[in-house]
Amino acid sequence: MSKIISVHSFRGGTGKSNTTANVATLLAAEGRRVGVVDTDIQSPGIHVLFGLDETAIGHSLNDYLWGRCDIKQTAHDVTANVGGNIKGNIYLIPSSIKAGEIARVIREGYDPGLLNDGFHSIIEDLDLDVLMIDTHPGLNEETLLSIAISDVLCIILRPDSQDYQGTGVTVEVARKLDVPHLYLIVNKLPAVFDTTAVKARVEQLYNCEVAAVLPHSDEMMALASSGIFSMRYPDHPVSEQLRHVAARLMAD
Amino acid sequence: MDARSPEEPVEAGREDGASVFDLGELAPAARRVMRLMMRELELGYADLREAMGQLPAGEGVNAQELDDVLAQLTGQNWLVVSGADEGRRYRVNYRRHSGRALTQVTPRRQSGRSLGKTIWEALESGSPGETPAAGGAGPSGAEGSPRAEPSRKD
Numbered sequence: 160m161s162k163i164i165s166v167h168s169f170r171g172g173t174g175k176s177n178t179t180a181n182v183a184t185l186l187a188a189e190g191r192r193v194g195v196v197d198t199d200i201q202s203p204g205i206h207v208l209f210g211l212d213e214t215a216i217g218h219s220l221n222d223y224l225w226g227r228c229d230i231k232q233t234a235h236d237v238t239a240n241v242g243g244n245i246k247g248n249i250y251l252i253p254s255s256i257k258a259g260e261i262a263r264v265i266r267e268g269y270d271p272g273l274l275n276d277g278f279h280s281i282i283e284d285l286d287l288d289v290l291m292i293d294t295h296p297g298l299n300e301e302t303l304l305s306i307a308i309s310d311v312l313c314i315i316l317r318p319d320s321q322d323y324q325g326t327g328v329t330v331e332v333a334r335k336l337d338v339p340h341l342y343l344i345v346n347k348l349p350a351v352f353d354t355t356a357v358k359a360r361v362e363q364l365y366n367c368e369v370a371a372v373l374p375h376s377d378e379m380m381a382l383a384s385s386g387i388f389s390m391r392y393p394d395h396p397v398s399e400q401l402r403h404v405a406a407r408l409m410a411d
Numbered sequence: 412m413d414a415r416s417p418e419e420p421v422e423a424g425r426e427d428g429a430s431v432f433d434l435g436e437l438a439p440a441a442r443r444v445m446r447l448m449m450r451e452l453e454l455g456y457a458d459l460r461e462a463m464g465q466l467p468a469g470e471g472v473n474a475q476e477l478d479d480v481l482a483q484l485t486g487q488n489w490l491v492v493s494g495a496d497e498g499r500r501y502r503v504n505y506r507r508h509s510g511r512a513l514t515q516v517t518p519r520r521q522s523g524r525s526l527g528k529t530i531w532e533a534l535e536s537g538s539p540g541e542t543p544a545a546g547g548a549g550p551s552g553a554e555g556s557p558r559a560e561p562s563r564k565d
Contacts, residue, residue: 163450271431272505279452303431308450335435337446 161282163290164408165309169325171202171296173315174346177379178401179293180208181389183249185405187238190246191288194234194281196220198274198305199295200264203254207384210240211251219255223277224269230277231284243390250285252277271304278308289409297325298332306333311340311408313370317347318357323364330365340411342370344404349375370407371400428506429489440472441480445503448490453502456481 166179179195187193197205197220206216216235218228234250241249255261282290292305306312312333316322326343333341345361348354358369376397379388389398434445447462448454454462459481463472472480481501484490490501 270505272428272503275449275452275503275505300431303434304449307431307434307446332435336431337443 161287161290162311162409163278163282163292163309164311164313165292165294165305166313166315167294167302167306167329168296168315168322169298169329170322173296173317173322174373175296175315176205176208176293177384177388178313178315178344178346178373178404179291180205180387181398181401182405182408183289183291184241184243184245184387185389185402186289186409187241187245187247187249188243192248192250192286194250194252194285194287194290196252196278196281196290196292197254198292198301200254200301201261201295203256203261204384205293206235206251206253206256208387209237209249209251210386211235211237211253213256216253216256219253219260220277221255221260221264223252224264224273230280234281234285241387241390243387243393247288250281250287252281271300274301275304275308298329303332303336306338307336309338311342311411312338313342313344313404313408315344315346316361318345318349318352327365330367341367342404342407343367344370345372347375348372371404373397373400427488428504429484430506439470440476441483443470443472444477444480445484445489448501448503453500455500456497459501 164182166175166182168175176197176199183193183195195205195209197203199205200220206213218233220233222228223230223233230252233252235253236248237251238245238247238249278290278292281287292309294302294305314326314329314333316326330341330343343361343365345357348357354372354374358372362369374396376388376395378392378395379397382388382391388395389401392398429445429449431449434442434449437445443466444459444463447459460474460477463477466472481490481492485492485501488504491504493500493502
């Protein structure tokens with residue numbers, strides 16, 4: 160049975176898309192067929208990590224939601240773009256980066272039932288092992304829907320008081336929606352922090368397993384979303400932790 | 412799991428259909444049924460009964476509870492049913508999604524300078540090549556964007 164994994168953060172800039180792209184790539188590297196949906200319709204960006212030029216985006220998720228095409232037509236095979244030895248496949252369903260289309264979503268909305276239909280159809284059409292949903296920060300309808308239908312929810316936070324508070328809200332919602340498996344990832348931890356202590360503290364605070372504590376990385380910053388970090392720096396401690404995350408999310 | 416077509420009867424009652432916003436307000440048994448339905452989109456009665464019976468101890472929904480919940484959820488148009496008796500099938504009926512709060516802001520401004528409407532119209536009428544985001548504008552920016560101006564040290 161296919162697994163649906165949502166990756167969420169209450170606030171923006173936590174590294175949600177970066178983590179999603181890396182975990183998706185690591186899962187595909189092992190031979191899985193992985194779909195990635197960018198439901199951050201208001202501020203899409205994960206296509207950049209997968210090296211998908213916006214001029215190369217034919218149909219997007221927006222087109223599907225407005226009935227212009229089938230969901231399968233929005234899937235872009237980006238396997239060859241990520242580098243490394245990928246035994247499986249990565250299919251990206253990007254959101255439109257055109258200002259007018261983003262505005263239209265905000266202005267007119269869309270049918271959330273159609274989004275859910277699309278998730279199911281793409282799993283079936285592409286015979287996916289895993290569907291990863293890169294969500295919009297905060298809590299809106301598509302995010303709540305993604306959380307509600309997920310087998311696994313991964314919440315990313317930074318060691319920051321605003322993130323701590325917002326993460327509490329998301330954890331509460333996830334528990335209310337009976338999400339089967341919930342994990343936290345602490346990202347961008349400054350070197351002055353003790354990793355073990357932070358992990359223990361966060362787990363105690365939310366009564367939830369921390370799948371990984373990812374240290375701040377200058378190399379990651381320098382890469383600046385121009386590629387998949389774990390493929391460029393496979394021996395880096397961050398890549399090691401990302402491999403642990405990928406394994407943990409698939410373990411249940 | 413075919414995508415819903417406009418001809419299907421689920422369009423009826425869309426104004427009061429299911430919304431994930433209200434999922435947390437349901438009683439536990441109804442919430443478990445609704446969550447499974449959202450996950451699977453469409454299920455037969457027998458599959459639903461089996462799935463509810465397989466939930467961990469203390470979370471299971473027995474046959475009578477399930478019937479009560481299904482009657483409640485179909486009654487409030489969260490689920491639509493087709494077929495009859497043991498062969499009946501259920502499908503989620505999502506509430507129609509009608510715009511965001513910003514949509515309501517625009518008309519109020521129309522009495523003034525119609526600023527909101529003008530912005531939306533300008534964005535929607537622009538061709539992809541005209542939008543600042545399109546055309547691969549990187550750090551150097553597209554023409555007319557602040558980044559296109561002579562650089563200045565912060």
